[in-house]
Amino acid sequence: MEVRFNSVSMQYDENDKTVLKDMSFDIENHSLVSILGPSGCGKSTTLMLISGLLFPTDGQIFFDDKDVTKKDAVQRKVGMVFQNYALYPHLSVQDNIMFPLKMAGVNKKKRLEKAQELADLVQISEHLNKKPGQLSGGQQQRVAIARALAKEPSILLMDEPLSNLDAKLRTEMREEIRRIQKETGVTTVFVTHDQEEALSISDKVMVLNEGVIQQNSNPQQLYDDPDNLFVARFLGSPEMNIFEMEDIEDSLPQNISGRLKQQGAVLAGIRPESWIHTNSEEAVITGITERIEIVGKERKVSLVLESGQMVDIADVEINFREGDMVSFGTDISNMFFFDGDGNRVVTTDAE
Numbered sequence: 001m002e003v004r005f006n007s008v009s010m011q012y013d014e015n016d017k018t019v020l021k022d023m024s025f026d027i028e029n030h031s032l033v034s035i036l037g038p039s040g041c042g043k044s045t046t047l048m049l050i051s052g053l054l055f056p057t058d059g060q061i062f063f064d065d066k067d068v069t070k071k072d073a074v075q076r077k078v079g080m081v082f083q084n085y086a087l088y089p090h091l092s093v094q095d096n097i098m099f100p101l102k103m104a105g106v107n108k109k110k111r112l113e114k115a116q117e118l119a120d121l122v123q124i125s126e127h128l129n130k131k132p133g134q135l136s137g138g139q140q141q142r143v144a145i146a147r148a149l150a151k152e153p154s155i156l157l158m159d160e161p162l163s164n165l166d167a168k169l170r171t172e173m174r175e176e177i178r179r180i181q182k183e184t185g186v187t188t189v190f191v192t193h194d195q196e197e198a199l200s201i202s203d204k205v206m207v208l209n210e211g212v213i214q215q216n217s218n219p220q221q222l223y224d225d226p227d228n229l230f231v232a233r234f235l236g237s238p239e240m241n242i243f244e245m246e247d248i249e250d251s252l253p254q255n256i257s258g259r260l261k262q263q264g265a266v267l268a269g270i271r272p273e274s275w276i277h278t279n280s281e282e283a284v285i286t287g288i289t290e291r292i293e294i295v296g297k298e299r300k301v302s303l304v305l306e307s308g309q310m311v312d313i314a315d316v317e318i319n320f321r322e323g324d325m326v327s328f329g330t331d332i333s334n335m336f337f338f339d340g341d342g343n344r345v346v347t348t349d350a351e
């Protein structure tokens with residue numbers, strides 16, 4: 001099922017602030033889309049509006065060509081998975097999976113068949129007779145996914161489904177969600193505030209801030225070609241280093257820095273992994289190495305510039321020590337520029 005928002009706005013209360021502002025997007029059939037953004041940006045509200053558990057103040061919502069704006073969750077036939085699993089503790093795994101089918105009046109033979117099929121899909125067959133309390137968090141979430149899929153939903157909605165799991169299980173389960181989504185082909189919307197999670201499993205990531213879509217594109221594009229300063233800084237860890245243009249323009253070719261300024265560029269950004277250690281005059285920054293962190297294969301250097309600005313540098317060969325004065329440069333193609341409103345400024349030469 002394709003989902004389309006047409007200028008949707010949401011205000012919980014007349015006197016309250018507008019939580020989502022004039023939101024328009026398309027979610028392609030059979031795709032997995034993540035909604036990513038900081039706390040309070042409107043991720044769950046967007047998901048609830050797709051589900052039909054909430055209704056917009058303005059705008060229309062379409063499932064394929066059908067206007068579902070006024071239809072509730074049952075009419076929209078959505079499947080939902082929550083952070084806390086929301087399983088029935090007194091029912092077995094099998095009964096939990098079959099529950100929506102029982103409510104729909106499906107006969108027992110068919111219910112059992114479907115429960116087995118879904119248990120196989122989410123790889124929980126050997127636990128069918130257990131109660132949720134006897135399962136690990138990851139296994140409980142598998143049951144919740146199977147239950148959400150039981151009625152062959154038009155769309156599967158997941159609100160921070162992995163938040164209660166430890167780091168290793170989180171990684172494992174996100175791969176599982178991707179596999180299950182691919183096998184079933186069900187259009188899936190996944191809410192998370194974890195960028196790695198969103199980038200690793202999604203066909204598209206919708207980045208939200210303060211109820212406004214900042215960018216809606218494939219994960220690689222978000223990282224390599226951010227539309228604005230918010231997206232550039234939100235994605236990537238450590239965060240992109242940001243400089244005032246005037247602090248950095250001397251190291252840019254004059255014709256390019258002139259053109260960028262003409263276009264309104266006031267800030268320049270360089271990702272920590274784009275720096276190259278150099279002794280040449282082409283260095284963009286020079287500073288004192290304040291800290292070197294080596295954790296497994298990760299290398300991170302914190303450099304303090306003369307101005308006092310701290311710069312993060314990652315993935316470089318470390319042939320210097322803490323306290324050393326070191327210089328770094330980068331190719332102009334690795335630099336991002338932004339105007340005073342935080343919008344990206346691109347000159348063809350700087351691309």
Ligand SMILES: Nc1ncnc2c1ncn2[C@@H]1O[C@H](COP(=O)(O)OP(=O)(O)OP(=O)(O)O)[C@@H](O)[C@H]1O
Nearest residue numbers: 012013019037038039040041042043044045046193
């Ligand atoms: N029932 C409600 N009544 C009034 N305001 C609400 C209600 N639910 C959410 N809000 C407000 O709407 C805004 C968006 O909330 P929402 O839960 O959608 O954000 P979120 O991005 O999912 O946040 P989080 O990551 O913290 O869960 C917040 O400012 C929140 O305070």
